[in-house]
Amino acid sequence: MRSPGELPPSAAPLKPGERLDRLGLGRRVIIQRDDAFRFGIDAVLLAAFARVPAEGEIVDLGAGNGAVPLLLADRTGARFTLVDIQPELLDMARRSAELNGLQDRFRFVLSDVREAADVLGADRFDYATSNPPYLRRGGGTPSPNATRHIARHETTATIDDFARAAARLLKPRGRAAWVYRPERLADLFSALQKARLHPVRLRWVHPRPEARAVLVLVEAVKxxxxxxAVEPPLFVATGDGYSEAMMAIYRMSGGADG
Incomplete structure (x- = not known):
């Protein structure tokens, strides 16, 4: 029996307008479409940064089309619960899991993150990941595409809501990994503090050594x-191409063999 909010099974074949993209340099694939929010380097970096347990339960808040759990699946035997408010993206995530043979380890829950603990139960997850909307409500240029707008802007849930949801869902001493914008790091730290999640790791991400950071990765503990611990900065590119550190991340992504 499905719990409230859990999506029913769906057929895996592609729907009109969809395509299959490869995750990293491995064998894993993901369903995407041009007129919906697509995963980017932030999801790849979050998955690489997360120190997930070897087994147990992991929840991804604001899962979108499922990129982060798909990237993590070969690094752990844990089970994943994907929470998102957009049924179209969550349906793509479900079918991607089926195409990758991961349907038995993935669960899909259609829910506002503010209600996730009511649906799933509190204090039950070992680890959480989240790539939450970066832009405040009314901030930035609104996207005419509703799916992209919801994924990028705090239309329904704020960073405080995401932090509270993670805190309620995590077991004591459970951890949560986040990818966020540097200009909103103070907001993230404030949200974590109010939720009684304590930052324990941080890493800045720079496009190049001479450029400002464009992303920040944070892990917090309940x-x-x-x-x-402030880890060495990650430079995405050096010289004429990807840095060795970035290539190592791509090699470990999506079920690559080495």
């Missing part, structure tokens, strides 16, 4: 405060 439990006693601990020292914050």
């Amino acid at each position: 439990g006693p405060a601990a020292p914050l």
Whole structure:
């Protein structure tokens, strides 16, 4: 029996306007479409940054079309619960999981993150990941595409809501990994503090060594405060191409063999 909000099974074949893209350099594939929000380098970096447990339960808040869990699936035997408010994206995530043979480890829940703990139950997950909307409500240039607009703007849930949801869902000493914009790091830290999640790891992401950071990766723990470890910055590119660190991330993504 499905729980409230859980999507029913769907057929895996592509629908009109959809295509199959490869995840990283591996064998995993993902269903995407040009007129919907598509995964980018932030999902790849979040998956690489997350120190997921070898087994247990992982929840992805604001899962979109499922890129982060698909990228993580070969690094752990854990089961994944994908939560998103957009049925079209979650349906693509479900069919991507089926195409990758991961349907037995993936669960799909259509829910506002503010209600996720009511649907799924509190204190049950070992790890959480989230690539939440970066832009405040009314900030930036609104996208004429509703799917993209909801994915990029805090239309229904704020960063405070995402942090509270993670805190309620995580077991004591569970951890959550986030990818966010540097200009909103203070907002993220404030949200984590109010939710009693304590940052323990941070890594800046720069396009090139001479450029400002464009993303920040943060891991927080539900439990006693601990020292914050600032890891070496990640430079996406050096010289004429990807940095060695970035190539290593792509090699570990999507079920690559090495």
